[in-house]
Amino acid sequence: MNKLLTIEWLKLKSYRPFWILLTLYFLVLGLVCSSVMLYLEYIASKGVQFESIDPSVVPFYDFNDIWQNITYLATFFKIFLGFIVVMSITNEFDYKTIRQNIIDGLTKTEFISTKLLLILLLTVVNTLFLLLLGIILGWIYSPVQGLDVMFDQAGFLLAYFLDVLTFLVFALLVGMLIKRTGFAIVLLAFYSLFIEPIGVLILSNFYADYTFYNYFPIRAINNLITIPFGKYIFQEIQDYVAILDIIVVFVYLGLFTFLNYWILQRSDIK
Amino acid sequence: MHPVLAIKDLHKRYGKVQAVSGLSLEVQPGTVFGILGPNGSGKTTTLGIVLDVVKKDAGTYEWFGKSPSSESRKKIGAILETPVFYPYLSAVENLRVVARIKEVPFTRIEEVLLWVGLAERKMDAFKTFSLGMKQRLAIASALLSDPAVMILDEPTNGLDPQGIAEIRDLIIRIAQEGKTIIMASHLLDEVQKVCTHFAVLKKGKLIYSGGVREALSGTDMVEVASADMDRLQQIAAQFPFVQQVSRENGILKVRLLPEKSSLDLNQFLVEQGVVVSHLSQKTKSLEKQFLEILASSHE
Ligand SMILES: Nc1ncnc2c1ncn2[C@@H]1O[C@H](COP(=O)(O)OP(=O)(O)OP(=O)(O)O)[C@@H](O)[C@H]1O
Numbered sequence: 001m002n003k004l005l006t007i008e009w010l011k012l013k014s015y016r017p018f019w020i021l022l023t024l025y026f027l028v029l030g031l032v033c034s035s036v037m038l039y040l041e042y043i044a045s046k047g048v049q050f051e052s053i054d055p056s057v058v059p060f061y062d063f064n065d066i067w068q069n070i071t072y073l074a075t076f077f078k079i080f081l082g083f084i085v086v087m088s089i090t091n092e093f094d095y096k097t098i099r100q101n102i103i104d105g106l107t108k109t110e111f112i113s114t115k116l117l118l119i120l121l122l123t124v125v126n127t128l129f130l131l132l133l134g135i136i137l138g139w140i141y142s143p144v145q146g147l148d149v150m151f152d153q154a155g156f157l158l159a160y161f162l163d164v165l166t167f168l169v170f171a172l173l174v175g176m177l178i179k180r181t182g183f184a185i186v187l188l189a190f191y192s193l194f195i196e197p198i199g200v201l202i203l204s205n206f207y208a209d210y211t212f213y214n215y216f217p218i219r220a221i222n223n224l225i226t227i228p229f230g231k232y233i234f235q236e237i238q239d240y241v242a243i244l245d246i247i248v249v250f251v252y253l254g255l256f257t258f259l260n261y262w263i264l265q266r267s268d269i270k
Numbered sequence: 271m272h273p274v275l276a277i278k279d280l281h282k283r284y285g286k287v288q289a290v291s292g293l294s295l296e297v298q299p300g301t302v303f304g305i306l307g308p309n310g311s312g313k314t315t316t317l318g319i320v321l322d323v324v325k326k327d328a329g330t331y332e333w334f335g336k337s338p339s340s341e342s343r344k345k346i347g348a349i350l351e352t353p354v355f356y357p358y359l360s361a362v363e364n365l366r367v368v369a370r371i372k373e374v375p376f377t378r379i380e381e382v383l384l385w386v387g388l389a390e391r392k393m394d395a396f397k398t399f400s401l402g403m404k405q406r407l408a409i410a411s412a413l414l415s416d417p418a419v420m421i422l423d424e425p426t427n428g429l430d431p432q433g434i435a436e437i438r439d440l441i442i443r444i445a446q447e448g449k450t451i452i453m454a455s456h457l458l459d460e461v462q463k464v465c466t467h468f469a470v471l472k473k474g475k476l477i478y479s480g481g482v483r484e485a486l487s488g489t490d491m492v493e494v495a496s497a498d499m500d501r502l503q504q505i506a507a508q509f510p511f512v513q514q515v516s517r518e519n520g521i522l523k524v525r526l527l528p529e530k531s532s533l534d535l536n537q538f539l540v541e542q543g544v545v546v547s548h549l550s551q552k553t554k555s556l557e558k559q560f561l562e563i564l565a566s567s568h569e
C-alpha cells in the first residue's frame with residue numbers, strides 16, 4: 001500500500017494542474033463555507049427576509065447545527081474533486097502510461113488501487129479540512145461551546161466522507177470508461193449536475209407515488225445529507241442520516257469499485 | 271534450461287482481423303531475436319500479449335518456464351511501439367516511477383542514465399526531449415531492473431541515421447552483457463547486424479524461424495571473371511563443391527555449397543592454371559532472404 005501511494009505521489013508531485021486545481025478547490029470551499037454569516041448579514045442589510053425572519057439571526061454556525069449546514073454546503077463543490085480524479089486517470093490513458101505501468105510490472109489491480117488510494121487520501125484530507133473549518137467557525141460564532149455540544153451531530157462529517165468518496169469512485173469510473181479528459185469531465189459534470197437531477201425532477205412529477213428515482217446514483221449520494229435550511233423557517237427537516245440511504249450508497253460504492261477493477265481486468269490496454 | 275519465452279498456438283482477433291493466428295515460438299537465453307514481418311503482421315500484438323496488456327483469445331505463453339505474472343514482468347525491460355513517459359516529469363522523475371514499480375533502488379537511475387548518455391539532461395522534462403533522446407530514455411528505463419530480457423518494438427523508428435547507429439550500438443552493448451533481446455523491426459539491415467535469430471510473421475502466422483547466420487550462409491554467390499571466359503566456365507564447373515554456374519554480362523556467377531567460400535574456388539582455379547581478373551563474394555542480405563521467405567509463403 002505504501003508502495004502504491006509512493007507511485008501515485010511521484011506521478012503527481014510535480015504535476016502543476018493537479019496542485020492548482022486542488023488549491024483552488026480548498027480556497028473556494030474554505031471561503032464559501034466561512035462567509036455564510038457575512039452573506040446573511042449583507043442580504044439582511046438589503047432588507048431581504050426569509051418568511052419574515054431576519055437572515056442575520058439565522059444560527060448557521062451554531063453547534064450543533066453547523067455540521068449539517070456546512071457539510072451540506074460543501075457537497076456542492078465535490079464536482080471539482082471529481083474533475084481532479086478524472087484527470088488523474090484519463091491522463092494515464094492519454095499518455096499511455098497505464099500500459100507502460102503494467103508492462104513495467106504493476107498488476108491491473110494494483111493500478112486501480114493506486115487511484116483508489118488517491119481518492120481515499122483526497123477524501124480524508126477533505127473531511128479533515130471541513131472538521132477543522134467547523135471547529136473554527138463554531139468557535140467564533142456559536143453561542144454554545146464545549147466538547148459535548150461541539151461534536152454532537154458531527155456524524156454528518158462521516159456521511160460527508162461517504163458522500164464524497166462514493167462520488168469520486170464514480171468519477172474514476174467515468175474516466176475509465178471515457179478515457180478522454182475533456183469528454184469525461186464534460187460528461188461527469190453534465191450527468192451529475194443536469195441529466196440526473198433534472199431527470200429525477202421530471203420523474204418525481206410524473207410518478208409522485210413511487211420513489212425509485214431516489215435510488216439513482218447521484219440522487220442517492222446527495223440524499224445522504226438533506227437540505228437543513230428549512231428549519232430556520234420552521235419547516236420539518238431531516239436532521240439525521242437515514243440508515244437506508246447509507247446502505248444504498250454503500251451498495252453503489254461497492255458496485256463502482258468493482259466495475260473499475262472489472263473493466264480494466266477484462267479489456268486490452270492500448 | 272528453460273527458454274526465456276515460449277509461445278504456443280497463440281490467437282488474437284480484432285473484429286474481422288485475425289491479428290495473431292496459431293503462433294508458436296521459442297526464444298532461447300542469450301539470443302538476440304528479431305521479429306520481422308510486414309506492417310500489420312501481428313508483431314506488436316504478439317508482444318502486447320506476452321506483456322499482459324493485450325488479451326489473447328487462445329494459446330499459452332511462458333516466461334522463464336513459468337506462467338506469466340507481474341513478477342516476471344518486473345524482470346523484463348520492455349518498450350512497446352513508442353517511448354511512453356509522463357511528459358511533465360523529468361527523466362529522473364519518470365525513472366523513479368518505474369523504479370518504484372520494479373522495486374529497484376533509486377541509485378540505479380544514475381547508472382542507467384549514464385549508460386544511455388542522458389545524464390546531462392536528466393532534470394529536463396520528458397516533453398522537451400528529441401525523439402532519439404526519448405528512445406534512449408526508454409532503453410534506460412527498460413534497463414532499470416537489470417533485466418534478463420529486453421523487448422524492443424521498433425526501437426529505431428523515426429530516427430535519423432546517426433540516431434539509428436546510436437541505438438544499434440546500445441543494443442549491441444546490451445547483448446554483449448549476455449541479455450536476451452527480443453526485437454521487432456522493419457530495418458532488416460539492423461536485424462542482420464545485431465540479431466542472432468529471427469522469425470518472420472505474415473498475417474499473424476509464423477512463416478519462418480531460424481538463425482541469422484544459417485539463413486545467410488549456404489546461399490553465397492561468387493562472381494568471377496577472366497580473360498578467357500569459356501575456359502573459366504568449363505573449369506569452374508569441374509569444382510566439386512559447385513551447386514550452379516551461370517554467365518551474365520561477362521561475369522561468371524558460381525553458387526557454392528554452404529561450407530565453401532570464394533577462397534576455395536580461387537585456390538582450385540589457380541591449381542587448374544586459370545588466372546582470374548575479378549573475384550568477389552556476394553553474401554546474401556537478410557533483406558533478400560526476407561523477401562524470398564515472404565514471396566514463397568502462400569496466400
Ligand atoms: N486495437 C486494435 N483494434 C483493432 N485492430 C487492431 C488493433 N491493434 C492491432 N490491430 C490489427 O491487428 C493487426 C496486427 O497489428 P500489429 O500492430 O500487431 O502489427 P505489427 O506487425 O506490429 O505492424 P507494424 O509493423 O505496422 O507495427 C493489424 O491488422 C491491425 O490493424
Ligand SMILES: [Mg+2]
Nearest residue numbers: 313314315423
Ligand atoms: Mg508494430
